[in-house]
Amino acid sequence: xxxxxxxxxxxxxxxxxxxxxxxxxxxxxxxxxxxxxxxxxxxxxxxxxxxxxxxxxxxxxxxxxxxxxxxxxxxxxxxxxxxxxxxxxxxxxxxxxxxxxxxxxxxxxxxxxxxxxxxxxxxxxxxxxxxxxxxxxxxxxxxxxxxxxxxxxxxxxxxxxxxxxxxxxxxxxxxxxxxxxxxxxxxxxxxxxxxxxx
Amino acid sequence: xxxxxxxxxxxxxxxxxxxxxxxxxxxxxxxxxxxxxxxxxxxxxxxxxxxxxxxxxxxxxxxxxxxxxxxxxxxxxxxxxxxxxxxxxxxxxxxxxxxxxxxxxxxxxxxxxxxxxxxxxxxxxxxxxxxxxxxxxxxxxxxxxxxxxxxxxxxxxxxxxxxxxxxxxxxxxxxxxxxxxxxxxxxxxxxxxxxxxx
DNA sequence: GTCTATACTCCGATAGAC
DNA sequence: GTCTATCGGAGTATAGAC
Numbered sequence: 001x002x003x004x005x006x007x008x009x010x011x012x013x014x015x016x017x018x019x020x021x022x023x024x025x026x027x028x029x030x031x032x033x034x035x036x037x038x039x040x041x042x043x044x045x046x047x048x049x050x051x052x053x054x055x056x057x058x059x060x061x062x063x064x065x066x067x068x069x070x071x072x073x074x075x076x077x078x079x080x081x082x083x084x085x086x087x088x089x090x091x092x093x094x095x096x097x098x099x100x101x102x103x104x105x106x107x108x109x110x111x112x113x114x115x116x117x118x119x120x121x122x123x124x125x126x127x128x129x130x131x132x133x134x135x136x137x138x139x140x141x142x143x144x145x146x147x148x149x150x151x152x153x154x155x156x157x158x159x160x161x162x163x164x165x166x167x168x169x170x171x172x173x174x175x176x177x178x179x180x181x182x183x184x185x186x187x188x189x190x191x192x193x194x195x196x197x198x
Numbered sequence: 199x200x201x202x203x204x205x206x207x208x209x210x211x212x213x214x215x216x217x218x219x220x221x222x223x224x225x226x227x228x229x230x231x232x233x234x235x236x237x238x239x240x241x242x243x244x245x246x247x248x249x250x251x252x253x254x255x256x257x258x259x260x261x262x263x264x265x266x267x268x269x270x271x272x273x274x275x276x277x278x279x280x281x282x283x284x285x286x287x288x289x290x291x292x293x294x295x296x297x298x299x300x301x302x303x304x305x306x307x308x309x310x311x312x313x314x315x316x317x318x319x320x321x322x323x324x325x326x327x328x329x330x331x332x333x334x335x336x337x338x339x340x341x342x343x344x345x346x347x348x349x350x351x352x353x354x355x356x357x358x359x360x361x362x363x364x365x366x367x368x369x370x371x372x373x374x375x376x377x378x379x380x381x382x383x384x385x386x387x388x389x390x391x392x393x394x395x396x
Numbered sequence: 397g398t399c400t401a402t403a404c405t406c407c408g409a410t411a412g413a414c
Numbered sequence: 415g416t417c418t419a420t421c422g423g424a425g426t427a428t429a430g431a432c
Contacts, residue, residue, distance in 0.1 A: 027316065028316060030226070033425060034425075035426090046399050055425095114313055114315075117366040127368055128368040132373070153388075154376070155357055155383060163356040169317070171319055175326055182349040182352035185349060185353060187389045191281075232408065232409085242417060243417095244411095244417050244418065247408090247410075252408080
């Protein structure tokens with residue numbers, strides 16, 4: 001009962017959560033088993049249910065962790081640049097080959113999109129809170145004002161998310177890169193793909 | 199051996215494939231079991247492996263069926279309209295509440311995005327072939343020419359896909375609709391969200 | 397607090413009757 | 415060609431030792 005120093009259990013829990021967060025993003029929720037997570041965390045299955053009520057409970061915590069992690073890296077990259085430059089940099093980072101190849105450390109919405117679409121209300125509420133917060137930040141870097149900027153922010157996010165997911169799903173590396181590069185061109189809608197760049 | 203009329207096995211196989219195609223899109227691949235599919239098709243598990251080598255084999259066939267089905271409905275909706283009008287109509291149909299609420303009858307890329315990102319090479323090749331074919335059609339409705347139109351087509355598809363997936367993942371119906379409506383504004387990039395519409 | 401061991405359920409796949 | 419029955423494996427969750 002008192003064999004471990006105080007805070008040990010909390011540290012263990014956090015270790016499990018961060019490990020699960022990466023594994024869920026890499027393999028998907030259903031393909032990630034509780035024994036797998038515990039082993040990857042250097043533990044065994046037995047102790048798991050002293051930390052979490054269920055696998056779903058773990059997923060809630062892990063998804064939150066992934067969102068927080070994304071938010072941290074977003075905040076870190078925040079500089080004082082023009083809106084256009086901010087969009088260019090953000091898209092370049094999001095639609096990079098590195099991000100494509102490392103879902104376990106990347107955007108939770110993209111990596112878990114299959115699971116989130118069918119998730120329970122509790123998770124969907126987390127998704128919503130995460131997205132609304134994200135969009136609130138994006139909004140300030142769009143050109144319109146008020147509702148227009150918000151709409152533009154949703155489109156911005158949707159195009160990035162869709163591009164990343166598509167680039168991760170095709171067989172050929174060249175096609176995958178083609179998708180990434182095409183979707184980085186945020187400021188060029190289907191109707192004006194002319195003068196901006198060759 | 200001769201208890202059933204000729205063509206019966208083919209018909210049974212097709213029944214299994216179309217049933218699976220819908221169930222995979224609705225529940226995801228891992229959550230859909232072979233017994234479930236067979237029961238939904240009015241059959242029992244036993245006969246399954248006389249039609250398919252494995253569950254993965256079924257998924258290949260079912261994914262192909264879903265692509266073909268989407269292609270048929272795309273071709274049907276093809277009218278003689280301006281590029282801008284074509285994009286407006288396509289986005290309106292893709293980003294509709296009906297499509298959002300009926301993944302089992304809708305876009306396979308969106309419904310299966312989680313599975314496709316982690317699929318075997320064989321499936322990824324099918325994804326690629328399907329996407330390239332789709333983009334080839336989209337291209338002709340973009341405004342630029344050559345590579346520019348192709349880039350614009352990828353962006354168009356990515357924004358629709360991302361918007362649909364996001365709209366399916368949030369808890370609140372109002373937010374979901376907000377996302378759909380925002381992403382329908384295809385011709386309004388983040389940089390020019392001003393004069394086009396209030 | 398974490399371990400080993402196990403109960404219970406369900407899935408993918410096969411065997412053999414009809 | 416499709417059925418019933420079952421094997422083998424895996425996954426969630428629990429029990430009890432340390």
